[in-house]
Amino acid sequence: MTCSNNEIAELITFIQKLCGVCLNESKLYLLETRLDDILKRHNIASYQELARRAASPGAARLRQEIIDAITTRETLFFRDESPFQALQHKVLPELIDLKQNTPFPRRIRIWSAACSTGQEPYSIAIVLRETIPNVDAWDVQILATDISQEAIAKASRGEYEPFEIQRGLSPRLLNQYFVNQGSSWRVRDELRWMIKFEQRNLLEPFVGLGPFDIVFCRNVLIYFDKPTRKDVLLRICKVMPQHGYLFVGSSEYLGEFGPQFRPQHHCRAVYYRPNLVAGGVVRV
Numbered sequence: 001m002t003c004s005n006n007e008i009a010e011l012i013t014f015i016q017k018l019c020g021v022c023l024n025e026s027k028l029y030l031l032e033t034r035l036d037d038i039l040k041r042h043n044i045a046s047y048q049e050l051a052r053r054a055a056s057p058g059a060a061r062l063r064q065e066i067i068d069a070i071t072t073r074e075t076l077f078f079r080d081e082s083p084f085q086a087l088q089h090k091v092l093p094e095l096i097d098l099k100q101n102t103p104f105p106r107r108i109r110i111w112s113a114a115c116s117t118g119q120e121p122y123s124i125a126i127v128l129r130e131t132i133p134n135v136d137a138w139d140v141q142i143l144a145t146d147i148s149q150e151a152i153a154k155a156s157r158g159e160y161e162p163f164e165i166q167r168g169l170s171p172r173l174l175n176q177y178f179v180n181q182g183s184s185w186r187v188r189d190e191l192r193w194m195i196k197f198e199q200r201n202l203l204e205p206f207v208g209l210g211p212f213d214i215v216f217c218r219n220v221l222i223y224f225d226k227p228t229r230k231d232v233l234l235r236i237c238k239v240m241p242q243h244g245y246l247f248v249g250s251s252e253y254l255g256e257f258g259p260q261f262r263p264q265h266h267c268r269a270v271y272y273r274p275n276l277v278a279g280g281v282v283r284v
């Protein structure tokens with residue numbers, strides 16, 4: 001499709017406001033490959049018309065189609081491995097010790113923000129089961145959210161094709177936590193019950209969320225511009241207690257957002273404790 005720079009700019013601005021994903025004109029091929037089906041389906045002649053129609057109050061369905069088309073949902077079980085090792089060998093043991101001295105000694109709340117199709121929260125749930133032998137005696141909940149309706153629907157079903165299963169799951173974990181259904185695998189109820197799935201946009205206020213002991217917000221901030229990254233991060237800090245642990249993607253470095261985001265290391269893993277400073281004083 002031929003369209004003017006102004007038309008493309010209008011659509012790019014609309015998408016950024018809608019979901020934070022920051023494109024530029026060099027990503028025109030991405031707009032074309034991901035949005036042309038929508039144009040055809042809705043008989044829309046230009047990107048400008050698409051942006052204008054989608055902006056109208058009654059166009060929630062069209063907006064959702066754009067979000068589903070434009071978001072990159074690449075994910076896998078135990079992605080990058082080291083955060084899950086840190087969770088198992090450092091974060092959970094520390095948290096369990098600390099919980100003994102709180103009013104809710106057996107409550108753990110975890111948020112997988114931008115969970116895509118669910119491999120991340122199911123990996124977290126497996127780590128909890130592998131690390132806490134009597135986990136069912138604990139009040140544990142993982143909240144898993146994503147802006148994409150398609151992603152959340154698939155995550156909530158918990159059914160995966162063999163090629164998805166092969167990415168990150170060992171045969172032992174597969175046999176222990178999944179049921180074979182012929183051509184696909186389904187997570188066992190003992191994992192599924194630990195997770196609540198919700199469609200949520202990280203750009204919108206976190207009403208009714210938190211506090212979370214641990215937040216995984218990985219491989220989503222890279223799609224946002226710097227002010228949006230900072231805004232999302234500072235709001236995440238507000239739904240974390242002083243002892244909270246924050247994991248971001250391996251290519252997402254938070255040092256640029258100030259000393260509050262000093263990286264903590266465990267073996268090859270990096271995580272943040274943004275509400276703690278030396279002496280245990282809360283910063284936010």
Ligand SMILES: C[S@@+](CC[C@H](N)C(=O)[O-])C[C@H]1O[C@@H](n2cnc3c(N)ncnc32)[C@H](O)[C@@H]1O
Nearest residue numbers: 019071074075114116147148201202218219220
């Ligand atoms: C590359 S996946 C990362 C999945 C998982 N966290 C991981 O690291 O494997 C990025 C996810 O961010 C979601 N996303 C993009 N913009 C979002 C927003 N504004 N609010 C919530 N989720 C968003 C996308 O739908 C996509 O599923």
